[in-house]
Amino acid sequence: METENRNCALGLHHYLKIILKFQSSTGMFGCRCASGIRGVKCVLSFSVLIGTDAWVLFITCRPVVKQVQEKVFTSDAFHELDLHPHLISTINTVLNMTSMTSVQKQSIPALLEGRDALVRSQTGSGKTLAYCIPVVQSLQAMKPKIQRSDGPYALVLVPTRELALQSFDTVQKLLKPFTWIVPGVLMGGEKRKSEKARLRKGINILISTPGRLVDHIKSTKNIHFCRIRWLILDEADRILDLGFEKDITVILNALNAECQKRQNVLLSATLTEGVTWLAGISLLSPVRISVLDEHHGQSDLKGRAVPEASPLPACGELDSFAIPESLDQHVTLVPSKLRLVTLAAFILQKCKFEKDQKMLVFFSSCELVEFHYHLFLQTLPSCSGTLASGRPPSASTQLKFLRLHGNMAQEERTAVFQEFSHCETGILLCTDVAARGLDLPQVTWIVQYNAPSSPAEYIHRIGRTARIGCHGSSLLILAPSEAEYVNSLASHKINISEIKMEDILSVLTRDDCFKRSRWGSQKSRASGPQEIRERATVLQTVFEDYVHSNERRVSWAKKALQAFIRAYATYPRELKHIFHVRSLHLGHVAKSFGLRDAPQKLSVTAVKRRKANLNRPDLHKKSHSTHHRLAEILRSEYSSGMEAGIAKVEKQNKHAEPGSQPRIAVCSRCPALAVGKTKKHFP
Numbered sequence: 001m002e003t004e005n006r007n008c009a010l011g012l013h014h015y016l017k018i019i020l021k022f023q024s025s026t027g028m029f030g031c032r033c034a035s036g037i038r039g040v041k042c043v044l045s046f047s048v049l050i051g052t053d054a055w056v057l058f059i060t061c062r063p064v065v066k067q068v069q070e071k072v073f074t075s076d077a078f079h080e081l082d083l084h085p086h087l088i089s090t091i092n093t094v095l096n097m098t099s100m101t102s103v104q105k106q107s108i109p110a111l112l113e114g115r116d117a118l119v120r121s122q123t124g125s126g127k128t129l130a131y132c133i134p135v136v137q138s139l140q141a142m143k144p145k146i147q148r149s150d151g152p153y154a155l156v157l158v159p160t161r162e163l164a165l166q167s168f169d170t171v172q173k174l175l176k177p178f179t180w181i182v183p184g185v186l187m188g189g190e191k192r193k194s195e196k197a198r199l200r201k202g203i204n205i206l207i208s209t210p211g212r213l214v215d216h217i218k219s220t221k222n223i224h225f226c227r228i229r230w231l232i233l234d235e236a237d238r239i240l241d242l243g244f245e246k247d248i249t250v251i252l253n254a255l256n257a258e259c260q261k262r263q264n265v266l267l268s269a270t271l272t273e274g275v276t277w278l279a280g281i282s283l284l285s286p287v288r289i290s291v292l293d294e295h296h297g298q299s300d301l302k303g304r305a306v307p308e309a310s311p312l313p314a315c316g317e318l319d320s321f322a323i324p325e326s327l328d329q330h331v332t333l334v335p336s337k338l339r340l341v342t343l344a345a346f347i348l349q350k351c352k353f354e355k356d357q358k359m360l361v362f363f364s365s366c367e368l369v370e371f372h373y374h375l376f377l378q379t380l381p382s383c384s385g386t387l388a389s390g391r392p393p394s395a396s397t398q399l400k401f402l403r404l405h406g407n408m409a410q411e412e413r414t415a416v417f418q419e420f421s422h423c424e425t426g427i428l429l430c431t432d433v434a435a436r437g438l439d440l441p442q443v444t445w446i447v448q449y450n451a452p453s454s455p456a457e458y459i460h461r462i463g464r465t466a467r468i469g470c471h472g473s474s475l476l477i478l479a480p481s482e483a484e485y486v487n488s489l490a491s492h493k494i495n496i497s498e499i500k501m502e503d504i505l506s507v508l509t510r511d512d513c514f515k516r517s518r519w520g521s522q523k524s525r526a527s528g529p530q531e532i533r534e535r536a537t538v539l540q541t542v543f544e545d546y547v548h549s550n551e552r553r554v555s556w557a558k559k560a561l562q563a564f565i566r567a568y569a570t571y572p573r574e575l576k577h578i579f580h581v582r583s584l585h586l587g588h589v590a591k592s593f594g595l596r597d598a599p600q601k602l603s604v605t606a607v608k609r610r611k612a613n614l615n616r617p618d619l620h621k622k623s624h625s626t627h628h629r630l631a632e633i634l635r636s637e638y639s640s641g642m643e644a645g646i647a648k649v650e651k652q653n654k655h656a657e658p659g660s661q662p663r664i665a666v667c668s669r670c671p672a673l674a675v676g677k678t679k680k681h682f683p
């Protein structure tokens, strides 16, 4: 009997309500208790599932917290602002927008007054236009008229290439009536030569990833900042998380050397402590704009931002985050050996048996994305051929898988980003490269297969849905031993409700290809929970048969498993008590990679040994930063495309022993560029 018993942080003696129930459809016996202690409502539930070969007992204590909410829209129209009439008509007709969002209503007038600003508002609330409109308004009004050859007047820094492309697209649309102002994007992945040529011709609004810009500052003579009027750091906290501090310092020094007077703006949905440092070195007497403040009655905003003596975010802002009201968040607790089938069943449930669903599934590393992408692509469409009703699946229910991560060639990355943006349904498997800022239309579900390393990342990942007032849902998949993570999120005012694993798996009864009879000689007469279990076993067997059909696939699965363990070892200290490699059952985790047994040579010991080295005092200083970088590499996969760094790793990997571990390059200048190489194609 396997038990998972999480400590309940809240006392058990204040229960108000106890509900005992037996669910006949699933054979689950459950108990639910609701309590109100110290203003925090707590729901404790336990359920027992008789699994294929084990009893699984879950006891979870889920605190119910009141989430912080912001109002997205205001009733104020753009034409009420003092903007150029052509700019207003472009917003109205090209962008099809009339009313301002709350963050736009506060930011645009403050920025037009010439103030530096620190802007925070929830994901999908329109922060891009909140800075783009004032930039375009101020630049079009400049006399004499801006010339292309003048070079950059505004510099926008963003953490990823996709976000750079997206912001460029918005700026380009706003500039339609002002053809003399030229926007441009630098984002790596493109030949440096052609970027240099574009810089030489002149770019007035320059959008770039930090690493790429530093590359040009150091190697391109054609880049001058003497006319810079605006510096925008979008996703400011992420830019720092990625270890771009050095790059930001190089950029700020380059700007300061040539121009002193400019407006600086930092924006994000989550302001973390690192932003304090950045605000300190880049903002001058800033206004702090937070839609949250207005709602909490902390200021007399009336549509205006309140100047603050200190640019620092208020204490509560670092701890709790606003989440779109129309976003339903869920969690499901799944034992490791059932993780893969549960994810597959959830994808089938939403994207095959429901209409018009568009889903993002987040993984912790490139290797995991590659593995699951190829596995699902090869197995799921052929699996789900016959509906329980006997009808063949219609064309609209065909599964469309795409993947996006920092280890893909830029051309492919851009193509996938465009394709997923424009398609109506589909499943995008991705790393955190897609977590920030991306505005992918009509995404209905966000699945987090590997838990994020911080509440801020959780917020940004789920923020890819329920944008600008639309409805969306999210699902976080946790192992029973990780259930406490829900409490950790609750302490940041993030409220998640539970979906039972067996409710997800029950979708397998809707597709006859998961009937045991197809593989076994005896026709299955099972029903209810037993049938669900049998069908889950059939699906698991499909994955295992595929993986074990040749040696290369087995080795691929082992490498993916290894990547998972490496990533697991990099959770930050404050989450280590929840996510610790020691608590992983390797045999069960191996099942979630389609492996029948835990690989012999793979053990947690190697990770432990490496950790022991990290703790050695003599190595501590150096190792700490290496460890930090490794964590970033494995958890983020944001590459800004400095080919030099990647090419070096490619070369090293080329000469590596066949079958040896892919090398992880830690580029000293930019850890985000350090990637573990994976083969591009699943064998």
Ligand SMILES: Nc1ncnc2c1ncn2[C@@H]1O[C@H](COP(=O)(O)OP(=O)(O)OP(=O)(O)O)[C@@H](O)[C@H]1O
Pocket: 096, 097, 098, 099, 100, 101, 104, 121, 122, 123, 124, 125, 126, 127, 128, 129, 268, 269, 436, 437, 438, 439, 463, 467, 468
């Ligand atoms: N005033 C408006 N009216 C209608 N739609 C708007 C308005 N402003 C922005 N939008 C749309 O809302 C969506 C989200 O905007 P945007 O990407 O700027 O959000 P964000 O706050 O930057 O999100 P994130 O924090 O995730 O980066 C975009 O599709 C944008 O076109």
